[in-house]
Amino acid sequence: MRVLTGIQPSGALHLGNYFGAIKQMVNLQESSDLVIFIPNYHALTSLKDGKALRDNTLDAAINFMALGIDPNKSTLWVQSDVKEVLELYWVLSGYTPMGLLERAHSYKDKVAKGIAANHSLFSYPVLMAADILLYDSEVIPVGKDQIQHVEIARDIAIKFNNDFGDVFTIPAYKVDEVVATVPGLDGAKMSKSYGNTIDIFCSEKELKKACSKIVTDSTPMEEPKDFQTCNVYALAKLFLENDEVVALQERYTKGGEGYGHFKAYLQGLIWNFFEEARDKRAYFLSNPHEVMDILEDGAKKARKIASEKMIHIREIVGIYR
Numbered sequence: 481m482r483v484l485t486g487i488q489p490s491g492a493l494h495l496g497n498y499f500g501a502i503k504q505m506v507n508l509q510e511s512s513d514l515v516i517f518i519p520n521y522h523a524l525t526s527l528k529d530g531k532a533l534r535d536n537t538l539d540a541a542i543n544f545m546a547l548g549i550d551p552n553k554s555t556l557w558v559q560s561d562v563k564e565v566l567e568l569y570w571v572l573s574g575y576t577p578m579g580l581l582e583r584a585h586s587y588k589d590k591v592a593k594g595i596a597a598n599h600s601l602f603s604y605p606v607l608m609a610a611d612i613l614l615y616d617s618e619v620i621p622v623g624k625d626q627i628q629h630v631e632i633a634r635d636i637a638i639k640f641n642n643d644f645g646d647v648f649t650i651p652a653y654k655v656d657e658v659v660a661t662v663p664g665l666d667g668a669k670m671s672k673s674y675g676n677t678i679d680i681f682c683s684e685k686e687l688k689k690a691c692s693k694i695v696t697d698s699t700p701m702e703e704p705k706d707f708q709t710c711n712v713y714a715l716a717k718l719f720l721e722n723d724e725v726v727a728l729q730e731r732y733t734k735g736g737e738g739y740g741h742f743k744a745y746l747q748g749l750i751w752n753f754f755e756e757a758r759d760k761r762a763y764f765l766s767n768p769h770e771v772m773d774i775l776e777d778g779a780k781k782a783r784k785i786a787s788e789k790m791i792h793i794r795e796i797v798g799i800y801r
């Protein structure tokens with residue numbers, strides 16, 4: 481089963497990104513044909529700084545590999561390394577009713593926030609449909625905000641297939657309901673846009689600072705504490721086995737320890753958990769050519785699928801070569 485995902489090269493990754501998305505990808509590569517690309521063309525819709533986009537793209541590849549995406553098990557490439565996607569985007573545009581795009585939440589939300597609308601923002605879902613359909617992807621794991629985009633890809637594929645037969649595999653989205661929302665420092669959903677994140681690859685000092693900022697109540701040190709409402713506990717739980725969770729609950733209910741102790745404990749859990757990832761990241765950062773070779777290998781595999789698909793599509797729509 482081919483599972484495709486595109487992960488934006490959008491800077492520092494936080495615990496929400498790891499437990500909400502990357503961990504599932506790492507598991508998926510064991511059981512499926514996982515293909516992952518870095519959608520740098522999509523990032524162009526909002527990032528207008530060439531150097532930053534280039535740096536973020538390589539950095540994203542390094543981060544995913546450091547966190548367990550294994551190029552021997554899955555295919556990893558940069559979107560712009562397979563130009564066929566732009567050609568398909570244009571072909572699909574002819575099968576995309578304006579109303580379909582006008583109804584897209586992501587576009588409407590951005591316009592409502594006062595972000596100046598340009599055509600790339602508007603046609604973003606068509607490029608995403610091209611990403612999905614070019615590789616005959618069957619399953620697209622997404623966050624809730626991206627469901628509508630996969631539905632648009634389905635609609636476009638169905639319209640196209642109505643005219644030309646079974647050209648495209650009709651994709652399905654998959655939302656992982658079991659993944660709980662990881663809370664941020666203030667208890668709201670951890671998100672870059674709320675400034676309440678704990679970043680995976682921060683320094684030890686920054687991690688300490690972030691943990692110290694986690695909002696707790698003011699129960700005095702000696703008294704029992706309610707772990708169920710505690711953000712520190714909610715975060716710590718992500719790193720613990722069942723028996724360790726029970727042990728931590730007992731420490732809360734027993735009293736005698738302050739939130740400072742629990743924060744220090746959490747800090748240690750986070751730091752140790754990502755130790756191997758930090759080492760791998762440091763390795764790739766000092767060997768960028770190795771990363772580029774991996775991305776080129778991935779692009780070759782992706783290009784092979786894409787070029788065969790496009791030969792067929794050009795033929796049926798009448799683009800003569």
Ligand code: ADP
Nearest residue numbers: 496497500501623660661662669670671672673
């Ligand atoms: P952010 O909200 O920081 O901008 P993104 O929207 O770029 O994060 O999210 C990238 C991926 O990480 C998505 O699949 C999203 O579902 C997941 N994710 C982000 N924040 C969280 C969170 N707090 N809890 C669970 N998953 C999250």
Ligand code: TRP
Nearest residue numbers: 484485486488519522608611612
């Ligand atoms: N739009 C997705 C996001 O913002 C990224 C993306 C681009 C994508 N193309 C895709 C995701 C194709 C899945 C499939 O997160």
